[in-house]
Amino acid sequence: MDREIQNGAYSGRVMTEEQMEILRKQIAVYAVICDQLVLLHNSLSSYHPLSSGVRPMVGGYFDPMGASSSSHRISTRHRWTPTSTQLQILESIYDEGSGTPNRRRIREIATELSEHGQITETNVYNWFQNRRARSKRKQPQTTTANGQADDVAVTTEERRSCGDSGGLESYEHILFPSPDLGIEHLLSIGKFMET
Amino acid sequence: MDREIQNGAYSGRVMTEEQMEILRKQIAVYAVICDQLVLLHNSLSSYHPLSSGVRPMVGGYFDPMGASSSSHRISTRHRWTPTSTQLQILESIYDEGSGTPNRRRIREIATELSEHGQITETNVYNWFQNRRARSKRKQPQTTTANGQADDVAVTTEERRSCGDSGGLESYEHILFPSPDLGIEHLLSIGKFMET
DNA sequence: GAATTATGAATGAATG
DNA sequence: CATTCATTCATAATTC
Numbered sequence: 001m002d003r004e005i006q007n008g009a010y011s012g013r014v015m016t017e018e019q020m021e022i023l024r025k026q027i028a029v030y031a032v033i034c035d036q037l038v039l040l041h042n043s044l045s046s047y048h049p050l051s052s053g054v055r056p057m058v059g060g061y062f063d064p065m066g067a068s069s070s071s072h073r074i075s076t077r078h079r080w081t082p083t084s085t086q087l088q089i090l091e092s093i094y095d096e097g098s099g100t101p102n103r104r105r106i107r108e109i110a111t112e113l114s115e116h117g118q119i120t121e122t123n124v125y126n127w128f129q130n131r132r133a134r135s136k137r138k139q140p141q142t143t144t145a146n147g148q149a150d151d152v153a154v155t156t157e158e159r160r161s162c163g164d165s166g167g168l169e170s171y172e173h174i175l176f177p178s179p180d181l182g183i184e185h186l187l188s189i190g191k192f193m194e195t
Numbered sequence: 196m197d198r199e200i201q202n203g204a205y206s207g208r209v210m211t212e213e214q215m216e217i218l219r220k221q222i223a224v225y226a227v228i229c230d231q232l233v234l235l236h237n238s239l240s241s242y243h244p245l246s247s248g249v250r251p252m253v254g255g256y257f258d259p260m261g262a263s264s265s266s267h268r269i270s271t272r273h274r275w276t277p278t279s280t281q282l283q284i285l286e287s288i289y290d291e292g293s294g295t296p297n298r299r300r301i302r303e304i305a306t307e308l309s310e311h312g313q314i315t316e317t318n319v320y321n322w323f324q325n326r327r328a329r330s331k332r333k334q335p336q337t338t339t340a341n342g343q344a345d346d347v348a349v350t351t352e353e354r355r356s357c358g359d360s361g362g363l364e365s366y367e368h369i370l371f372p373s374p375d376l377g378i379e380h381l382l383s384i385g386k387f388m389e390t
Numbered sequence: 391g392a393a394t395t396a397t398g399a400a401t402g403a404a405t406g
Numbered sequence: 407c408a409t410t411c412a413t414t415c416a417t418a419a420t421t422c
Contacts, residue, residue: 079398079417100410126399133412134397274402274413295407321403328408329401 080123085116090124094131101128275318280311285319289326296323 082090093101093109101109106128110121277285288296288304296304296319305316 081398081418102409123398127397129410130397130399132410136411276402318402322401324407325401325403331408 080119082113082119082123082127083117086113086119089113089116090127090131094128100132275314277308277314277318277322278312281308281314284308284311285322285326289323295327 089112090109098105101124106121106124110119110124113119113124284307285304293300301316301319301323305314305319308314308319
């Protein structure tokens with residue numbers, strides 16, 4: 001039950017670049033969504049323009065590019081990709097058979113690998129997760145020599161009482177909205193913003 | 196193509212607490228605005244045959260099996276996926292700080308959420324479990340200072356925005372939309388609000 | 391440079 | 407509650 005302070009050396013309350021990246025994305029995404037929705041609405045119903053207070057400071061306060069505010073470009077770096085050195089080390093550690101690295105071990109590895117390129121503990125964690133899952137999936141295929149085999153699995157899922165609930169329902173709220181909503185509701189958001 | 200490796204991990208580029216606060220607000224605001232815009236749009240355009248005149252989901256999202264597996268995949272999506280509305284509600288409940296919901300509370304929540312899509316109590320239970328565990332992992336929370344300050348400092352509902360980050364990844368395909376905006380865009384938006 | 395593959399990341403559920 | 411597993415999604419990398 002020991003609580004580890006991970007790398008607790010960051011001074012005070014600041015964000016890492018990674019965190020900034022996430023926030024940047026979120027803001028940009030929301031801005032774009034709002035923009036698109038406004039345009040869509042206007043194009044479908046030639047009626048009151050909604051664009052009044054809807055799109056505040058997209059590039060205003062926090063413009064990482066410093067470039068044109070009309071461009072929604074954000075974020076150049078997305079997904080971590082291990083350098084070859086990092087990969088080698090990871091593979092060798094994995095081959096050591098030390099099973100699942102615990103939190104402390106993860107931290108060690110991350111620290112070591114950070115010598116060879118940018119990396120976070122989460123990256124390491126994910127890498128091992130994926131590595132394990134993948135190697136597990138590859139193995140059972142070799143043993144199935146009998147023609148029957150086909151694809152297996154799928155059996156364990158039936159029990160859940162969820163039923164279907166596919167991805168389609170995500171459109172539900174779009175296609176079948178609740179009817180009672182007025183423009184004033186939207187406008188009231190505006191002042192929530194200025195607090 | 197060479198990519199430089201910036202070993203100097205957190206060199207520069209950090210945000211002050213104040214700036215974080217602003218960003219949080221922005222994100223929260225955008226979240227609300229988007230939601231309201233969707234609802235508003237739908238209520239205003241409910242006479243438009245949105246779902247009939249135009250071929251929906253041409254926006255490309257809903258093709259999980261098109262290119263990958265040409266075989267069966269009778270589907271029955273196995274795992275529950277919260278709708279955007281459900282997610283928002285869950286998040287807001289989570290943010291209320293009412294710690295671990297007991298059985299009764301879970302039941303209430305499940306009932307409420309079932310208005311917005313298929314859901315079971317188990318789903319709700321799992322969601323809270325995961326939410327708690329992952330927010331703990333995601334926010335290393337410096338723990339630098341003495342005792343207080345940290346956790347109680349953040350006052351209101353904007354705290355939620357930091358932990359999320361999840362489904363908002365795939366924004367790129369709508370960053371530069373074609374001038375003639377169609378329903379496809381809205382649908383594709385719905386996609387990653389849901390994911 | 392579009393299509394395909396490989397893989398990092400997110401997350402619902404299971405296990406202890 | 408802490409970890410782990412299984413599945414899926416998005417995208418970097420690769421192929422044609």
